[in-house]
Amino acid sequence: MTNEQRVAVVTGASRGIGREIALRLARDGRFVVLVSRSAGPLSEVKALIDDAGGASAVCAVDVGDSGAWQGAVEKIAQERGRLDILVNNAGITRDNLVLRMSDEEFDEVLRVNLKSAFVACRAAARAMMKGRFGRIVNIASTSGVVGNAGQANYAAAKAGLIGLTKSLARELGGKGVTANVVAPGFIETDMTKDLPGEVRDRVLMGMALKRLGTPQDIAAAVSYVSSDDAGFLTGQVICVDGGLTMC
Numbered sequence: 308m309t310n311e312q313r314v315a316v317v318t319g320a321s322r323g324i325g326r327e328i329a330l331r332l333a334r335d336g337r338f339v340v341l342v343s344r345s346a347g348p349l350s351e352v353k354a355l356i357d358d359a360g361g362a363s364a365v366c367a368v369d370v371g372d373s374g375a376w377q378g379a380v381e382k383i384a385q386e387r388g389r390l391d392i393l394v395n396n397a398g399i400t401r402d403n404l405v406l407r408m409s410d411e412e413f414d415e416v417l418r419v420n421l422k423s424a425f426v427a428c429r430a431a432a433r434a435m436m437k438g439r440f441g442r443i444v445n446i447a448s449t450s451g452v453v454g455n456a457g458q459a460n461y462a463a464a465k466a467g468l469i470g471l472t473k474s475l476a477r478e479l480g481g482k483g484v485t486a487n488v489v490a491p492g493f494i495e496t497d498m499t500k501d502l503p504g505e506v507r508d509r510v511l512m513g514m515a516l517k518r519l520g521t522p523q524d525i526a527a528a529v530s531y532v533s534s535d536d537a538g539f540l541t542g543q544v545i546c547v548d549g550g551l552t553m554c
């Protein structure tokens with residue numbers, strides 16, 4: 308790693324969208340810190356990055372554990388001497404209709420999908436402001452923009468991410484730090500693999516592009532939003548959804 312190399316933290320980097328974002332940012336020349344709960348899969352992603360001549364490190368932590376997660380972000384910034392890019396991508400679903408949804412299902416989704424992002428942004432903002440450069444990219448969902456039956460907890464968390472991001476954009480803009488949301492539509496990952504056929508067909512019918520997205524589609528958007536070139540883009544919600552919501 309050179310002194311000039313930008314340091315990026317990507318949560319949920321062990322698989323799916325986060326893995327692809329991590330690979331893409333490494334190809335973009337970033338030093339990428341790979342975060343999830345499982346060290347094994349993260350090491351496999353690290354090996355891919357190393358083989359391609361990139362640079363990365365593994366950080367196994369539960370982002371839902373606020374104390375441990377805050378400590379991890381502070382340690383990364385301290386050890387690397389900088390923190391330039393933060394991609395809050397880790398997420399879970401606990402789907403249920405509101406009338407059947409338990410407090411636990413609601414709280415867990417809010418904790419992992421929303422509070423973890425708040426904790427990381429707060430910890431990272433200090434290092435970003437010091438460097439007078441920062442790119443915060445929060446991965447929400449079109450569910451957080453237009454809602455989704457059976458996902459009140461998830462949609463609330465993702466809508467919360469949008470409010471968090473816009474507030475960060477206003478608070479940190481004067482220090483060279485941007486904050487944006489990338490909101491994926493339906494993307495082919497473990498999260499959507501059990502989607503019933505009729506739901507998949509209905510979704511496809513409503514999409515201008517008539518195909519589900521790929522993790523690469525999302526990684527390409529994150530690559531731009533986190534780049535030095537995107538310095539005039541902040542407080543935005545970029546729906547990468549094949550024309551599903553046109554939000």
Ligand code: NAP
Nearest residue numbers: 319321322323324343344345369370397398448494496498
């Ligand atoms: P995925 O394949 O299920 O992967 C989720 C990632 O989050 C994994 O790397 C997982 O790693 C990590 N993770 C989950 N809980 C964690 C925790 N407590 N601490 C640390 N890491 C944790 O999901 P995906 O489809 O790639 O989704 C990625 C993001 O995009 C999520 O925020 C999701 O809401 C959003 N999104 C996805 C879609 C879609 O269609 N797939 C659509 C809209 C938005 P470990 O299990 O190893 O910890």
